[in-house]
Amino acid sequence: MMTRNSSALDVAIVGAGPYGLSLAAHLREQGVEFRIFGEPMGLWKDNMPKNMLLKSCPQFSNIADPEDEFTIKSYCAEQSVPYHNELIPLPLERFVQYGDAFHVRYVPMLERKRLVSVELATTRWRAHFDDGETVEARRLVLAIGLRPFRHLPEQALHLSAEVASHSSDYGPLASLDGKEVVIVGSGASATDLAALIHERGARVTLVMRQNEIRFAGRPRQRSLLERMLTPRAGIGSGWTIAACSAFPELIHALPAAQRLRLANTPALGPAGGAFMHDRVLGKVPVVFGRSLERAEERNGKVELYLNGPSGRQVVAADHVIFATGYKTDIARFDVLPASLVGRMATVECAPQLSSHYETSLPGLHVIGPAAANSFGPVCRFVYGTRYPARHLARYLPRILARRSVIAPKLQPLSETVLQQ
Template identity: 30%
Template sequence: MPKRTDLLVIGAGPYAYSAAALARDNGIDTHIVGHPLAFWREQMPADMFLRSGPDWHLDADGNFTFEAFFEDREMRPEDFNPVPIAIFIDYAEWFRERTSLEVDERLVTDLTKPSGVFIATLDDGSTITAEKVIAVPGICYFANLPRWHADVPPTLRSHTSELVGFEDLAAARVVIIGGRQSAYEWAALLCDHGAEQVHVVHRHPIPEFAKVSWAFMDPYIDQTLAQRGWWRRLSAEKQHRIASEFWRAGRLTLEPWLVPRLATEVVTSHPNCAVIDVLPGDQDVRLRLSDQRTLIADHVIFACGYKADLSRIPYLRSVSHQVSTTDGFPDLTDGFETSLAGLHVIGFASTRDFGPFYGFTKGCPSSARIAVDELMRRAA
């Protein structure tokens, strides 16, 4: 017989862990499916560092925090500054163990709602029937690329979410398109692995490299919890002011620990520039810039971030026509519910309606709290 559950959580990353653990702890029969932390393990470099610190965690109840993990492992947070990605993965798995959260490692290939309940078809052909669904689509679906990217041969191009190993680019000439944290961190990783040349091309001035505090987000998260729909009820002016504050800290300022790794004899920045022409060859590609310089690259890396587009989610293709969207983002209620009753979406795809904080792990506990409170309110 097909498995039945009250709540199906699709995804097995930090946001999914937070929501599934809290839902189950509040008496909701919950089933979570997905490859555990697949994006973190497979689409982020093993030797990269996080911009966040030990105060960001997954537990909406505040018990199994990142700081509690350090204490349990008898490690000092100050010895891991910046935080290696491997340490955060260890924490997330520790959180899963401590909360006794079992993850079904099959994948959902299709989701339908034929008669009032959801039916999820899995990659082995079996199905799960659920009253409610929380979907946490990973940002790998949303890789943003410039229009001209297709002019670069597929073998000579990668998005940062695809390029996580750098050994094959030792002694290579690489051009990175983009100028934020991922662009310069990938440049540093290329230096670490012996690239010959790295050119970083971006439309804006060179960012500042300085330590910033992310504490400015705390009151905004608190407001989101205290007042349902807080972000969407702000005036456009206030949203812009907060987004600009977030942009200054998270985008215009990059981590200072990158600087000593950006070898000056290898890395060249091209600020206030754009690519205006592409001349592909068999083994390399020539990029003509708006300042009339031409760069020759063995590989082009697109560090252009992510852009929401719910139509890219394969398992939602059967219900996508029932989900209202704006600019690719699902239109959400104050409880993260889409226009398709019972389907909730959290994580990056919720940032238009809940604020930019929900594209970072900082938003995990509060999004779990809001979504689960909504589920319980509807069930009451």
């Protein structure tokens, strides 16, 4: 393949999910020179099952634009489809259509190409793409989402793709028709898949460590006292969650140990969506209070050896789906060479970011879920798109005007601090 070199530009954005699209819309509004690369809403289109419902309320699922005018509510009004801030769940297909409409309206210059490698050349970043083009940029923003960071239990890493998968592998569910399926997990991915597979007529069982399934509460009118005691915010309910929703820059200013506790707060732990309760309970068998001890593949089936307070149990199935979430580890983003990853300051394997979402490698910024250990849990939600987009739309024009790259002052965190 012939390599094509482009002249240096100010900003390159890699990733065209909600975070990348929102940032591009804001930079375009500010007149910043940029290019954006990726498949629009790719993870949402390719790695989530059809007929899924978003767990977040529609009013908190907007991709931020510069004027806050193109909301899901306004999109639904344009399309003449039903909408309610809370009482009508948002189907995945509608959210993807909204994201595509956002792309067409605000980011028509999006280039559908895949990043294959990155290098730092003195004061510029070189991004190499699958069509042979090399793009140089003074600032490189990675809005890479969750796709590189799916987490599988160590006990399952040896299983073949014929008998084991991660919840992010779906997509279409037809390959599971007629099979006996076990899903390991207790969050929204687990409960959504369990309901959808059951409704297709397959036999499915949930296995979880917890002793009960948690579901988000169904939306309802709340009293003034309830609203005062547990305010509803962009990513959940309660005063702590409200602070995390509204003030990620303040979360960034906290000591590292406190930031990490908030990034992984139990208040936002595994839970099914409110509207999945009746589609799972009483319909899908659940094995409670069991952890995975080991897994074995035998005669085209998989056997899970489970352990719990009442002893051991073996569960056999044709296929097991691990709905075990994601764990950010920048070393797993394989377009970054090990030489660069080794120089990057990290917080529990996630990049340690300055207040400008900049890594310790000058000119490299990270936004989206991979920023959660620095800015808190709002980074894991579409609601969080407004913060990096607006901050970087103010910051980047100032720093680019200097025509130099200045490394942020970051101090590596000691093991003592992380263990506090």
